[in-house]
Amino acid sequence: MTTKQTKMVKPADADVKWYLIDATDVVLGRLASQIATILRGKNKACFTPNQDCGDYVIVINAEKIAFTGKKDVQKAYFHHTGFISGIKKILLKHQLEKHPERVLMDAVSCMIARNKLGRKQMTKLRIFKGAEHPHAAQNPIVLDIAGKNRKNKRGA
Numbered sequence: 001m002t003t004k005q006t007k008m009v010k011p012a013d014a015d016v017k018w019y020l021i022d023a024t025d026v027v028l029g030r031l032a033s034q035i036a037t038i039l040r041g042k043n044k045a046c047f048t049p050n051q052d053c054g055d056y057v058i059v060i061n062a063e064k065i066a067f068t069g070k071k072d073v074q075k076a077y078f079h080h081t082g083f084i085s086g087i088k089k090i091l092l093k094h095q096l097e098k099h100p101e102r103v104l105m106d107a108v109s110c111m112i113a114r115n116k117l118g119r120k121q122m123t124k125l126r127i128f129k130g131a132e133h134p135h136a137a138q139n140p141i142v143l144d145i146a147g148k149n150r151k152n153k154r155g156a
Contacts (some may be wrong), residue, residue, distance in 0.1 A: 014051070
């Protein structure tokens with residue numbers, strides 16, 4: 001009787017690729033879930049849950065991301081300074097004006113595990129405000145998340 005063994009891929013054996021995603025008019029949650037899948041490596045046949053076999057992701061035009069409903073005026077981010085009554089609140093529209101990269105970074109980080117492996121996977125995410133990025137030497141594969149995920153333009 002022969003038995004079959006499951007292949008466990010080591011990070012050194014994983015085929016690592018670079019992907020480029022344009023975030024223009026893509027809904028935040030849909031984009032974040034696609035990025036989290038690529039970072040974890042769940043889109044590969046050699047997915048191993050306890051190894052980092054994911055790919056690198058470059059996101060451009062983070063300031064042009066779309067939202068559904070009234071999230072831009074209602075959604076708020078909170079953090080605590082560590083001092084007494086030091087809770088700080090910033091609305092999504094203000095966060096998008098100051099640091100648009102953090103909006104997408106927070107959404108993706110909530111979808112990745114909160115442990116050493118998750119922190120290592122999050123280092124493979126590069127988010128840029130404009131259309132320029134310094135990773136052209138890696139020859140990233142352009143991913144079109146558009147299709148059905150783009151927000152419908154009203155009146156167009």
